Amino acid sequence: MYIPNLFDGKERCEITLRNDLNKYNNTHDETGILTIYLNTDLGEGNQQSGEWKIRLKNGLKKLKEYTESSGSKDEQKAYKKLADEANQRIYDLQTDMQKALIFIASADGELRAEYILQVPVETEFHWEKKPIVTQLQDMESKFPPAGIIMVQQRDVILMDTALGEINEEKRFSWEFESEDWKQYKGNASSDRTSSGTTQVDEVQQRFDENRLRWYKSLAPMLDKEIKKRGLQGAYLVGNKEAVRDLEKHLGTKILDVIPKNLISKPSHEILNHVYGESVR
Numbered sequence: 151m152y153i154p155n156l157f158d159g160k161e162r163c164e165i166t167l168r169n170d171l172n173k174y175n176n177t178h179d180e181t182g183i184l185t186i187y188l189n190t191d192l193g194e195g196n197q198q199s200g201e202w203k204i205r206l207k208n209g210l211k212k213l214k215e216y217t218e219s220s221g222s223k224d225e226q227k228a229y230k231k232l233a234d235e236a237n238q239r240i241y242d243l244q245t246d247m248q249k250a251l252i253f254i255a256s257a258d259g260e261l262r263a264e265y266i267l268q269v270p271v272e273t274e275f276h277w278e279k280k281p282i283v284t285q286l287q288d289m290e291s292k293f294p295p296a297g298i299i300m301v302q303q304r305d306v307i308l309m310d311t312a313l314g315e316i317n318e319e320k321r322f323s324w325e326f327e328s329e330d331w332k333q334y335k336g337n338a339s340s341d342r343t344s345s346g347t348t349q350v351d352e353v354q355q356r357f358d359e360n361r362l363r364w365y366k367s368l369a370p371m372l373d374k375e376i377k378k379r380g381l382q383g384a385y386l387v388g389n390k391e392a393v394r395d396l397e398k399h400l401g402t403k404i405l406d407v408i409p410k411n412l413i414s415k416p417s418h419e420i421l422n423h424v425y426g427e428s429v430r
Contacts, residue, residue, distance in 0.1 A: 167290050167312055170263065174254070174281045181225055181257035184213075184232045185276040187285050188240065191249040202247075202273075206240060209275035217277060228257035229277060239264070248418070254281045268421050269293055269314040289313050296405060297381045298424055299372060301388030301396055302413040306331075308372060310379050314425055316417050320375060324364055331368050362395055369399035376402050385424050387412050 190202045210233045217229045236253050250271040255262045269289055276282040298309040304324040310317045321334040376384055383403035386393045390409040397404060412420050
């Protein structure tokens, strides 16, 4: 989950991580900028007892000692204010925590950004004149903006992802009456006309007979969405036969094929299947 920074109030869909990083690299605050990378992965044994809370407390304490030994009174005051805000905010977000949290804020109030991530980080605390974004840059390279296309017969879902997180979902459902694909934002499914088993069987049979043609008509819609969103490619997920039939019509770069039916799985399970060990 990405929480917008306060450079200009824009939402995630309007500002890419690449733009964020460019701004971070050009940001300077003479008083100080607090950068926190916090490992919050509950899958790790020691995290079950709240290890991240100890890491947070110790990390902020060490930075406080650093500012008290080498910083001016104004710097010490600014750090304490930001550290208190960061501590409170991170506790406020603990029910949403996944594998990592990044918090960046400047003393002048011009910069504030938060990232709750499904990918791991090394716990680090920094108080510098510039934000420390090395880990964020590494993750941007490792988990670039990409699509996950999940195929299950007459339903196809496109997930817009970055940093191992889902930014948005779009569903394409084939409709019997119009013999065409209908688009839905999110994962809301179309209302199918299915008054009985006979009609359901008829719809399925008709789709199976024309599947190649229907997937051929869907492929340009998916290519257009991926290009519009600036995604660097797509992962194809689903039944081997259906994925194969759709793949042959896509112009998008295919990053990998996962022959599993995951369309009904929770988001974190889908991401773990797609990214495998790289997000564990």
